[in-house]
Amino acid sequence: MPPVPPYPVFIDSHVIGGFGRGSSDLGIPTANIPASDFLASGIPKGQTGIYFGLAKISGKYGTLVRHTSPEENGSKPPATEIVQTEKSIVPKDGVVLPMVMSVGWNPFYGNSEPSAEVHIVHKFAEQFYGAAIKLAVLGYIRPEQNFASVDALIEEIMNDIRKAKEILAENGFKQIESNEFFK
Numbered sequence: 001m002p003p004v005p006p007y008p009v010f011i012d013s014h015v016i017g018g019f020g021r022g023s024s025d026l027g028i029p030t031a032n033i034p035a036s037d038f039l040a041s042g043i044p045k046g047q048t049g050i051y052f053g054l055a056k057i058s059g060k061y062g063t064l065v066r067h068t069s070p071e072e073n074g075s076k077p078p079a080t081e082i083v084q085t086e087k088s089i090v091p092k093d094g095v096v097l098p099m100v101m102s103v104g105w106n107p108f109y110g111n112s113e114p115s116a117e118v119h120i121v122h123k124f125a126e127q128f129y130g131a132a133i134k135l136a137v138l139g140y141i142r143p144e145q146n147f148a149s150v151d152a153l154i155e156e157i158m159n160d161i162r163k164a165k166e167i168l169a170e171n172g173f174k175q176i177e178s179n180e181f182f183k
């Protein structure tokens with residue numbers, strides 16, 4: 001079955017630094033992109049919540065330098081800088097992969113600015129700040145929620161990942177994987 005309109009929505013972006021909590025607090029790393037790239041994507045009213053789809057990372061990447069820690073910054077995103085290197089994404093990491101994406105204010109953390117972040121269902125060799133990221137958003141899973149504990153948040157994210165894998169496996173979306181956009 002093809003995705004239900006307005007999907008697929010294609011987003012061409014790059015990986016920036018986030019709050020620095022995905023890996024450390026949750027054990028679920030997320031590649032953050034500028035929220036403006038999501039807002040410009042054509043998803044109706046830039047609806048916040050949890051989406052699923054496909055992602056492809058490419059190009060050169062760098063290392064992230066944090067100028068402030070998430071702790072000292074409270075609800076504001078910490079100041080970061082990407083120092084580019086000559087390293088490129090290796091072929092086995094540069095394929096079209098399943099993803100889940102969270103967009104909004106993260107009610108559990110009460111952020112003061114919206115973020116857009118993508119967890120790719122794949123084990124990467126290294127972090128890839130500054131790399132190019134192409135996304136095909138294929139559907140909406142649920143609105144953002146607050147949770148009573150970090151464990152409850154993690155459990156719900158695991159549930160999102162399970163759902164995304166299920167829908168992607170059922171539908172294949174092979175025509176989107178081979179779309180010119182991902183070439």
Ligand code: ADP
Nearest residue numbers: 017018019020022023029030031120127128129
């Ligand atoms: P930040 O708050 O800076 O985004 P995270 O802990 O959320 O910190 O993620 C750190 C980085 O981990 C991402 O920007 C990306 O370079 C890398 N990363 C490694 N594996 C993955 C993955 N499976 N999905 C998304 N990002 C990943």
Ligand code: RBF
Nearest residue numbers: 021022100102106107108109119144145157160
């Ligand atoms: N944060 C929330 O506060 N509420 C949510 O419902 C929520 N759902 C998420 C679902 C997925 C699939 C992902 C990847 C993240 C989600 N987050 C949510 C964001 C999470 O708090 C964030 O990734 C970390 O704070 C690291 O930036």
Ligand code: MG
Nearest residue numbers: 018022030032
């Ligand atoms: Mg992140």
